[in-house]
Amino acid sequence: MFFLRTFHLGLKSLLLHPMRSLLTVLGIFIGVASVIWLLAIGEGISQEAQRQIEGLGADNIIVRSIKPPAEATSGFSGPVPYGLKRDEFYLLRDTIPTVRSALPIREVRRTFNYEGRNVDGRLVGCTSEYFDVMHLELDRGRLLTDADGQKRKNYCVLSYDLALELFPILDPVGKAVYLPETRDFYEIVGVLKYRNPSAAVGGSLEAQDFGSDVYIPIETLRQQVGDTVVTRRGSSFSAETVELNQITLRIDSVERVRDTAVLVRKTLRLRDDSSRKAVASKSKSPGPAANEVSATESMEGPVRTDVALIVPEELLEQARVTRMMFMLFMGLIAAISLLVGGIGIMNIMLATVTERTREIGIRRALGATRNHIVLQFLVETISLSVVGGLTGILAGLLCPLVINGVRELMFMYAPELMADLPDVARTLEPQIVWGSLPLAFGISVAVGVVFGIYPAIRAARMDPIEALRHE
Structure with a gap:
């Protein structure tokens, strides 16, 4: 019963200033939606790249x-x-x-x-x-x-x-x-x-x-x-x-692709930068490694520059690493958006604490403990974060629909511009990363808690007598 009444009071306080609450929610909304959108676009680009490489055949x-x-x-x-x-x-x-x-x-x-x-x-x-x-x-x-x-x-x-x-x-x-x-x-x-x-x-x-x-x-x-x-x-x-x-x-098997590529490079006298670097690093220490370098170079002869070797299995591994780096970069950008939203929550709640100083004094005089005050303000910040997180998830799920719709409009009204864009922009299909939904929502709630604790503690530590005197 106590928690329900606290939750009711928190929502009532937020609804007294709807525009301010809406703007606070907007920061979390943008952060959560950007997490889902950026990861969906990154996943779409990554899948297209891997599809192109897999089309070459991993074997x-x-x-x-x-x-x-x-x-x-x-x-x-x-x-x-x-x-x-x-x-x-x-x-x-x-x-x-x-x-x-x-x-x-x-x-x-x-x-x-x-x-x-x-x-x-x-x-x-x-x-x-x-x-x-x-x-x-x-x-x-x-x-x-x-x-x-x-x-x-x-x-x-x-x-x-x-x-x-x-x-x-x-x-x-x-x-x-x-x-x-x-x-x-x-x-x-x-x-x-x-x-x-x-x-x-x-x-x-x-x-x-x-x-x-x-x-x-x-x-x-x-x-x-x-x-x-x-x-x-x-x-x-x-x-x-x-x-x-x-x-x-x-x-004959995917496991032998890399070893076969080494034989092909040696047969055609092609440069293998990775193996050369490894051998070169060994040659820095005295011993047989230095002789190995000279023997290898004399055996291969002049390096050819008119032939290139493409190993799709290696490219797939590179694509996976690039995907992880790209997703990490995108997630970092979105996390900054959530951080900005969290700072907005803390700013608003600090202003709210100042406005409600007398209310806090009355509640303390009527028997409310510091924990009660902290809980009330945390309920308000978490409520803002939850609303922003849920609406951000809904907006994030619209990513494929919105991008495809905008692209169709661009093809209809600006075909010359679309023709000049790279293929990935014309054919990109965003793929929702379903793991990003609970991740973004959890981060939004955590942002509400972290950035709401300081204003809540500051409100709870007010002297009741001084709070009652506040005009």
Whole structure:
């Protein structure tokens, strides 16, 4: 009965100043809502990044050709040679025992034509395994087969977007696209389903937009296009010689991916900064370590800069660490908001204590103890925190709905602005971190208690006689 009466008196005191109470609640409301919103946005970004990395396959190793910068190729008078060789593909496939299969890929920028419609895109030479590895699904027709490559057939499979641009009404299967650069026709045997673009991963694998791809057997591409590609820009032109743009190695188990990556680096003479740092740290102490460094460097020879190694399993681990750091950073920002809200509560309650000095003296004169006074003021601060916490949770749960609604409005009324934003801003789907709900609410109540104790104790320590004299 006593606690119920104290709670009733506390709420009644708060309702005497509704605007002041509302503004105090607002600080806690913003803090709790920001905790949930920021963690939801951070989780959405993290899941998208991990989805992109998982799309590469945790049991895959990707070896990618990198075009040297212009200053490094200024001395070449003819085509610039760089990147992966077919001999290196066979070497990796046949000599590393943990490699289950190897996938060669060759990419060339081309213009595709059908009855006067021209679309710029990417001509991809690949094997039949490519579609499974890259998670490309068939919409109609069929995919490329090993027999198509062995017979060097001029068959192709179109991506969804490119098929829609070249054939807005007709069914593409059975038709043929024309390549003006090589004057070749390719019969369309299949069309893929829509595939979301992939974001750039690390500093080596660039973002890929699968919407403008045409896939042909890699043997056909070698026969029709060759290794040297000439690009014309107005009156000038540039030429480059690349045998393979990418080699995707499928490892027999995820546990062997890291060890296999070390073998691939040594085989292709690629830089491994982590292992070099470890060896270098050992070499600082006298003994065999110094000889190990020199032996390693002499065995590897010059380090290649035109090839990069991407290990999705390592990237996933990095993504998990980055996620934890990002969530911690977001939570810290939100905690500062709650701290500001708590300071607002303490400020208001100190002012309330001054205003209610005479009331406190009367209650003490009628027999109320110091504990009773402390409890009354704590009830008021906790009530403010609970109301702010509950409303903040409700606002936090609206995060996905609000962000998607704002994004749709932006697409409707400001499409140019949305087109300039990065992909993550256009496709972000906030994911509510359900653990953040009790966490934010618990923190809000704790803030009410911590920042309400001092005003409550100050009120309880007032001298009853002096309080009664207060005007």
